Amino acid sequence: MMKEYLINSGLFNMIICPTDKAYYILNDDQASADTLQEFLAGGNVQYNRLKPLWFRYRADESWQDFDKKEYRLGEELSEAELIDHFVLKKFNFGSLVAVRDSQTGTVKVFKRDKLQLSAS
Numbered sequence: 290m291m292k293e294y295l296i297n298s299g300l301f302n303m304i305i306c307p308t309d310k311a312y313y314i315l316n317d318d319q320a321s322a323d324t325l326q327e328f329l330a331g332g333n334v335q336y337n338r339l340k341p342l343w344f345r346y347r348a349d350e351s352w353q354d355f356d357k358k359e360y361r362l363g364e365e366l367s368e369a370e371l372i373d374h375f376v377l378k379k380f381n382f383g384s385l386v387a388v389r390d391s392q393t394g395t396v397k398v399f400k401r402d403k404l405q406l407s408a409s
Contacts, residue, residue: 291308291390292307292388292390293305293306293328293334293391294307294385294387295328295386296386299384301314301316304325306336307369309336311341311343313339313341314339314342320339323338324339328387329396331393346362350362352371385400386399386400
């Protein structure tokens with residue numbers, strides 16, 4: 290299953306598309322509002338209206354789980370596993386707003402209060 294994630298970082302939402310190696314910051318504009326609506330509706334999302342960004346890592350960067358076990362990118366875990374386990378789920382402290390299956394369009398919303406649906 291190819292997943293896309295809607296994350297709330299406190300001041301703004303972002304959509305993370307690991308398969309495309311892109312994330313999109315949703316601002317308070319019409320393009321972001323339209324993108325969010327498409328994401329939640331489960332249809333084709335036109336990400337081309339937003340600027341794609343991606344994460345940067347140092348060659349020696351590592352991450353620890355709650356048991357202090359260390360993981361290195363490309364050794365103990367892949368980038369997809371890093372995003373899935375560390376950034377989004379187990380260690381996100383409640384910032385995951387919604388998950389979307391990009392193949393079927395199925396969307397599961399966890400926190401409706403964090404959707405920030407309207408554009409100014």
